[in-house]
Amino acid sequence: MAPVLEVSGLSTVFHTRRGLVRAVQDVSFTVNAGETLAIVGESGCGKTITALSLMRLVPIPPGEITAGSVKVDGTDLLKLSDAEMRQMRGSKIAMIFQEPMTALNPLLTIGNQIEEMVLLHDKCSREVARKRAVEMLHHVRIPEPERRSREYPHQLSGGMRQRAMIAMALACRPKVLVADEPTTALDVTIQAQILDLIGDLQREFGTAVVLITHDLGVVAETAKRVVVMYAGRKVEEAPVEEIFGRPYHPYMQGLMNSIPRVGSARGLDVAPDERLQEISGIVPALNALPPGCSFEPRCSRADARCKTERPELATKAPDHIAACWNA
């Protein structure tokens, strides 16, 4: 199957007073129809900027997409004019945001907002758009969609709002859905429902999903492939079972060790004095990256070579690449 989304060599920088900030550097990945690719990493490692770059929503200036291509169904988004890109947004590639509380206009009913979206891309009457909006709300399993469509965002719970956001994003059947931490602001039971919903709709519509998250639990449940990002670069990529079974990059290993297990603090299934592992230090400033491996200052396995030479992505196992000298 040909991939629906092909990203290659994507680089996004910000021109700031403190110099050039390389937020995303040389990131490549592909996603097939109906498949989910997860991009993981901690805060400030370029996940969200990658997502915004896919949508071409990076503010320009100060931002600039300096290199690479983002192909949806073979069309390179980065080569389109602004007007053409607007046509693509929503109809071919859509996005849902982290904050369902503020990502909807408080003054318009949710039905109205979905309608606007439909009218923007399909030449249809308001009547038809209205029906589509209600139908989409039904699709995202909002009970009584007819009545709910006339409600304002503040009348809905967080989970409901995120459902409405998803309804809006998928109203025009986009090929690619970029989900930037769609469940972070929701509580755990609602998280699971929203993830299930995204999965179901994805199967139904054959949408390719790029899921941005820092929650490895979410990744394990939903993704087919995983891209690990660190300091703006892809440092590891593999199918989900493979990466959880055998993480190569010390950063990914660190991320996995930093997940608390239920009962661990009480010593129920582990040694009583076991402490939750953390990755010490912080992500380096993106305008002052070390010359070698950007993870080197925080890495327990770093040696002299890591300080001076940046490791390239290399195949460590079949269909499993990582950028580390010592893995």
Next chain:
Amino acid sequence: MSSTTAAAQERPIEPSFLNNVGYLCRRYPLGVAGSIIMVAFVLCAIFANYVAPLDPFSTNAKASLAKPSDTHLLGADMMGRDVLSRIIHGARISLAVAMGATILGSGIGAAVGLACGYLGGWFDLLVQRVSEVMQSLPLLVMALVITASLGPSLRNTIIAIAIPLIPTVARVIRSNVLSLREMPFVEAAKATGMSEFRIAVVHVLPNTLAPLIVLATAQLGSTILTEASLSFLGLGVPEPYPSWGRMLSESAAEYVRTAPWLVIFPGLAISLVVFGSNLMGDALRDALDPRQRD
């Protein structure tokens, strides 16, 4: 979330007109009071010929400075013209000027503010500097210069009072737009493929309505007073058409001790309109915001 319970199946009954009125009175009692005041004044202005007990223009030497009595309910002025009738007829000009200038000034101001906040860059910079120049001149001086060059008439008075309002409104709207522009729903709207212009009109502008209404209703009173000053200087709506402002300013100095009704009643009319419009504006702001509704 529960779709299964009977309560959720229940359809709300479509409220009748009377139900709506009852609801509004309970929810916004002050707003309803303000609206009644405003509607009463507007009706007086429209039907002045029928409402006014006497001819506002006919002079009567015998009734000069007559105290309030059966014939002249609110007294008479120096030329013996009935004050009540003049107030009722004056509502035409005062309300036309106040509303016309406020709507014109706020409308243009909102558009300019939206453009400044949304476009930013050199356009914003230029407009901000120009508005600073405009704001450094007193309102009255600006209005004077404008009427003096356009010539006195009702239309020109409205224009002259509206223009100095523009920078004030534009600044408030601009600052609002600057923060709204960064809201996630604006980014979300971009992600749906909406054009910048449509986002500005559909998503940003309605969110600036609350401060705009408050500002506009607050300006109503000062526009009436500016009109008064202009008329007093002979640059407003020409004599003998009565306007509240002129009635007030003409008699304030001379007659405030000897014939206080010449000052009190036009002043009361102005205060009532300002009061009513503020109450109405506040309620309108709440009613237009879905977050304030049930």
